[in-house]
Amino acid sequence: MDMYLVDVYLLFPLLFLFGAAWGSFLGAAAYRIPRRLSLVKPRSHCTSCRRQLQPLDLIPVFSFFIRRGRCAYCGNPLSWRYPLVEAAAGLLAVVVFLRYGLSWLFAVYIIMAYWALLLATIDIEHQRLPDVLTLPGILVGFLFNIILYLQSGVVHVTARMSVAPTWHLSWLGNSGSSVFWPGWEVCAPVFSPWHSLLGIVVGGGILTLIASAARGGMGWGDVKYLAAVGAFIGPGAAGLVLFLGALIGSLVGIAMMLLGRVNRRQPIPFGPFLTAALILLIIFGPYAAA
Ligand SMILES: [Zn+2]
Incomplete structure (x- = not known):
């Protein structure tokens, strides 16, 4: 025993x-x-x-x-x-x-989650995402990818967890059953330097297109934010964050309009929804090998 x-x-x-x-x-x-x-x-x-x-x-x-x-x-x-x-x-x-568990991924994800939480808090009050936070995020995301790539033995193909892990399993971060984490690796964060570069281009690129087409609503702060998210977790996962963020944002926007809290013309900051989506991906998302 x-x-x-x-x-x-x-x-x-x-x-x-x-x-x-x-x-x-x-x-x-x-x-x-x-x-x-x-x-x-x-x-x-x-x-x-x-x-x-x-x-x-x-x-x-x-x-x-x-x-x-x-x-x-x-x-x-x-x-x-x-x-x-x-x-x-x-x-x-x-x-x-x-x-x-205690791993490189814990370090990367907790830093990314706190950075995203900070951006959401600022965006709610000021309706903007300061460059001083988003632009260094692109660089830090890229550097983390180099570290994780060099450490790629630590990054497993599929994550697993259980609700009540024991000490040693939790410490190693590999507890639980595969039932909760079926393999949907297409949108999984992938850590490699070139994947990170692709994430910056795709993450920033999609939103640049949307921001230029929409003229307002979507700000350049959001573009830089998603470029940084892409720098951290790659193009597929950044796309998933955008999709989820837009979905959550629409649902919340409709609910707030129905409750009469906002009118149709009032802009709702998008940053908090990107942050919510990113944190959901960190907690529930799959993760794939470098
Ligand atoms: Zn006082």
């Missing part, structure tokens, strides 16, 4: 807190980057009264509830954006780990 020093379930709260701490940073970055403020100075503070936050204000997710959604010093309401982004980042760390 096997004996384990620690159970895998002990890891989940730690992973959640690790992710939520990054979520704290993402929430601050989503506020500061579009306003062209420094990411490091000044330290975290209330945006109304400028008081520097104390340790009790800096616990991801929980601080918001401890302080009942208000600044402890001036009483101004705090944005829901912070606890939401922190909780999302915490959950992503757990789920992406469950899927990929």
